[in-house]
Amino acid sequence: MTEYTVTRDTFNQVMVPNYAPQTMVPVRGKGSRVWDQQGKEYIDFAGGIAVNALGHCHPTLLKVLKEQSEKLWHLSNVYTNEPALSLAQALITHTFADKVFFCSSGTEANEAAFKLARKYAHDHFGPEKNEIIAFNSAFHGRSLFTVSVGGQAKYREGFAPLPGGIDHLPFNDLDALSAAISEKTCAVVIEPIQGEGGVKPATQAFLEGAKALCKKHDALLVFDEIQTGVGRTGHLYAYMESGIEPDILTSAKALGGGFPVGAMLATDKVADSFNFGTHGSTYGGNPLGCAVALEAFNIINDDQLLAGVSRKHAVFREHFAAINDKHQLFSDIRGRGLLIGAELKEQWHGRGKEFLAAAGEEGLMLLVAGPNILRVTPSLIIPDEDIQAGMARLEKAIAKVLGKT
Ligand SMILES: *Cc1c(COP(=O)(O)O)cnc(C)c1O
Numbered sequence: 001m002t003e004y005t006v007t008r009d010t011f012n013q014v015m016v017p018n019y020a021p022q023t024m025v026p027v028r029g030k031g032s033r034v035w036d037q038q039g040k041e042y043i044d045f046a047g048g049i050a051v052n053a054l055g056h057c058h059p060t061l062l063k064v065l066k067e068q069s070e071k072l073w074h075l076s077n078v079y080t081n082e083p084a085l086s087l088a089q090a091l092i093t094h095t096f097a098d099k100v101f102f103c104s105s106g107t108e109a110n111e112a113a114f115k116l117a118r119k120y121a122h123d124h125f126g127p128e129k130n131e132i133i134a135f136n137s138a139f140h141g142r143s144l145f146t147v148s149v150g151g152q153a154k155y156r157e158g159f160a161p162l163p164g165g166i167d168h169l170p171f172n173d174l175d176a177l178s179a180a181i182s183e184k185t186c187a188v189v190i191e192p193i194q195g196e197g198g199v200k201p202a203t204q205a206f207l208e209g210a211k212a213l214c215k216k217h218d219a220l221l222v223f224d225e226i227q228t229g230v231g232r233t234g235h236l237y238a239y240m241e242s243g244i245e246p247d248i249l250t251s252a253k254a255l256g257g258g259f260p261v262g263a264m265l266a267t268d269k270v271a272d273s274f275n276f277g278t279h280g281s282t283y284g285g286n287p288l289g290c291a292v293a294l295e296a297f298n299i300i301n302d303d304q305l306l307a308g309v310s311r312k313h314a315v316f317r318e319h320f321a322a323i324n325d326k327h328q329l330f331s332d333i334r335g336r337g338l339l340i341g342a343e344l345k346e347q348w349h350g351r352g353k354e355f356l357a358a359a360g361e362e363g364l365m366l367l368v369a370g371p372n373i374l375r376v377t378p379s380l381i382i383p384d385e386d387i388q389a390g391m392a393r394l395e396k397a398i399a400k401v402l403g404k405t
Helices: 008-014 059-069 082-094 106-125 144-149 174-180 204-216 287-300 303-327 352-361 384-404
Strands: 026-030 033-036 041-044 099-103 131-135 166-169 185-190 220-224 248-251 262-266 330-336 339-344 373-376
Touching: 041 384, 059 287, 082 099, 082 262, 082 287, 099 106, 106 131, 106 144, 106 185, 106 220, 106 248, 106 262, 166 174, 174 204, 185 204, 204 220, 287 303, 303 330, 303 339, 303 384, 352 373, 352 384
Parallel strands: 131 166, 131 185, 185 220, 220 248
Antiparallel strands: 026 033, 033 041, 099 262, 248 262, 330 339, 339 373
C-alpha cells in the first residue's frame, strides 16, 4: 500500500481551491481540545461549525458508533432500519413534527424542505402558488436551489441560470413581509438566528407576524434550524423559546454530533405531499449515522444540559465584555446559548480573518461569520476551564493583532 506524506501544503496541490483552511492540520481531538500534526494543542471554540455539540470523541457516542459499526453500516432506503426509526421517533416525540425525512447534510434537508413546500402548494392550491420568500443575509446551503433561496448574492454569482420564484426581503422587517406575501407564496423561510449571516436573532414580533401572515395566505412557515437546533441556543430547538411552531423544520449540523446526518421535520398534512417516489437520498437514514445521532439527541435533550448551555453563554459574555473593556474592539456581542457573535467596530470591518489566524497561533480554534464578526459555536458541554483558557488565548491574539497596527 502506498503511504502518503501530507501537510497543509498538500492542500493546495490536491484540493479544489474553494476553501482556504487554517495553517495547521488537526489530527486528534478529545472534548474541547484538539492537537495538530506537530502536537500543538488547541482549545476548540469552533466545534466544527456548530456540529460537534458534545465535543470530540465523546465516550458514549464512541461506544454507540463502535457497537453499530459491528452490526450494520448501510442499507439504502429499499430497506428501513432500527436506528433510523428510533431517531425519527425521538424527533417527533420531542418536537411539533409528525414525520421525518433523513438525509446527510443541511443543504439536502433544505432542498427537501423547499421541494416539499412547492409540492404541497401544487397539490393543494395549484401550480401558480410556487413563490418562496426568504431574507437578506440568510444562509441555506450551496446547492443551486438552496443557494438561490439564501440571501447572499455573492454565493450565486457565476451560476446562472438560477431557479426562479424566489424573493428576498430585509430580515426582521414585518412590513416588507406583509407587503410581499400573497396567494402565490408557498413558503416563508426563516433562520430563528441567522448564523452565517452574522449571528442575527429574529425578533419575537417578526416570528409571530410571519406565522400569522403565513396562516392568512396559506403559505408554509419553514424554519431552518440547521445551526440553531439540537441544543445550540439552550433549547432543544430555537422555535421552542419563541413558542412559534413551523410547518417544516430542517436540522443537521449538531444532529449527528459529528456524523453527517440531516433531517427535515414536517406535520402530517404537509408531509403527505412527498408521496412514494417523489424524493429520496441513498444515504438518508444510514444506520451508522442515525445510531450516533440518536445517542447525541438523547444526551442533549436534557434539562440540565440545556440549562448549562444558557449558563455558559453568560460565562462567554462576561469574558467578551472584559476583553472589550480592555481593547474596545467590538460594537456588539450577541446570540443565544453557544451561538455567539462579536461584531468588530467599523474601523476593523473586513478584518475578521486576521483574528482567526492570530487565534490559531495562540492555540484557539475560532470562527468568523462574514468579514466583520467573530463567532464561537463550541461544544455544548465545554468545561468552564476551557472557556476561561480559550478566552485568555483570544485576548492574547487580539492584543497581538491590535499591536501590529
Ligand atoms: C450550515 C447551514 C446550512 C448548510 O448545511 P450543510 O450541512 O453545510 O449543507 C444550511 N442552513 C444553515 C442555517 C446552516 O447554518
